Amino acid sequence: MTILDKIIVKKKVEVEQAKVISTIANLEAMPLFERSCLSLHDSIHHTERNGIIAEYKRASPSKGIINDRSSVAEVVVGYEAAGASAVSVLTDREFFGGSLNDLVAARAELHIPLLRKEFIIDAYQLVEAKAHGADIILLIAAVLDSKQVQALSEFAQSLGLNVLLEVHNREELERSMVDSVDAIGVNNRNLKDFSVSLDHSLELVDLIPDRFIKVSESGISDPETIRQLRQAGFQGFLIGENFMKTGDPAQAIREFVNLL
Numbered sequence: 001m002t003i004l005d006k007i008i009v010k011k012k013v014e015v016e017q018a019k020v021i022s023t024i025a026n027l028e029a030m031p032l033f034e035r036s037c038l039s040l041h042d043s044i045h046h047t048e049r050n051g052i053i054a055e056y057k058r059a060s061p062s063k064g065i066i067n068d069r070s071s072v073a074e075v076v077v078g079y080e081a082a083g084a085s086a087v088s089v090l091t092d093r094e095f096f097g098g099s100l101n102d103l104v105a106a107r108a109e110l111h112i113p114l115l116r117k118e119f120i121i122d123a124y125q126l127v128e129a130k131a132h133g134a135d136i137i138l139l140i141a142a143v144l145d146s147k148q149v150q151a152l153s154e155f156a157q158s159l160g161l162n163v164l165l166e167v168h169n170r171e172e173l174e175r176s177m178v179d180s181v182d183a184i185g186v187n188n189r190n191l192k193d194f195s196v197s198l199d200h201s202l203e204l205v206d207l208i209p210d211r212f213i214k215v216s217e218s219g220i221s222d223p224e225t226i227r228q229l230r231q232a233g234f235q236g237f238l239i240g241e242n243f244m245k246t247g248d249p250a251q252a253i254r255e256f257v258n259l260l
């Protein structure tokens with residue numbers, strides 16, 4: 001079993017447990033469920049912002065603990081102040097050390113779109129995302145078939161959420177591209193073996209129609225790479241570890257942005 005298989009096995013159990021603790025009706029009654037989501041499209045195309053989707057990530061299966069000292073609030077405030085277009089917060093506890101509380105804590109600070117970074121396998125998690133302040137949800141093609149991508153993205157959009165579809169290769173892109181997603185992210189990291197190569201982004205960008213926001217994800221650590229990706233046609237850049245691995249992620253993004 002790959003790590004990804006293990007994550008999904010665990011996730012199915014977690015979702016069933018969550019449904020018992022909090023029903024859909026309970027989630028829909030939460031105050032944040034009523035809020036209107038911020039538009040990823042508007043934020044990405046805002047000229048004062050830089051296209052970075054900056055991620056709060058305490059730990060990962062490939063790196064172990066990355067940063068367990070910086071608080072969600074201090075980090076996301078720094079990300080927004082540095083001109084990020086959106087913020088991503090991991091909510092998986094078992095493998096990434098995150099939680100829905102982190103999402104709520106980020107929402108309380110932010111005026112830009114917030115992505116719930118999670119392994120979504122069930123519509124319940126979309127209601128949960130909305131109820132905890134997310135504006136954007138992630139659908140990972142590597143763990144969903146095309147019918148699931150279609151159904152989950154349509155349901156997410158019906159809740160007002162923005163949808164980021166993540167692909168890693170041409171096969172995933174071709175089978176999962178549907179009009180009910182707003183953005184397509186090319187993950188430079190292979191979730192099955194953790195190898196990272198920017199070539200994935202560079203090879204897929206021209207296969208993504210221009211009606212989608214194009215995002216390059218993972219392994220970005222050099223401002224020069226952003227220039228190269230922009231040139232290739234990307235508008236969004238998902239960056240986590242490069243900022244989180246320093247003692248001060250807010251300062252790290254500021255220094256990075258100064259070199260753009």
Ligand SMILES: O=P(O)(O)OC[C@@H](O)[C@@H](O)c1c[nH]c2ccccc12
Nearest residue numbers: 187217218219220238239240241242
């Ligand atoms: O920390 P990095 O290498 O900058 O990557 C951020 C983000 O792309 C990565 O965390 C990620 C991309 N897709 C995911 C799916 C699940 C969990 C995590 C991810």
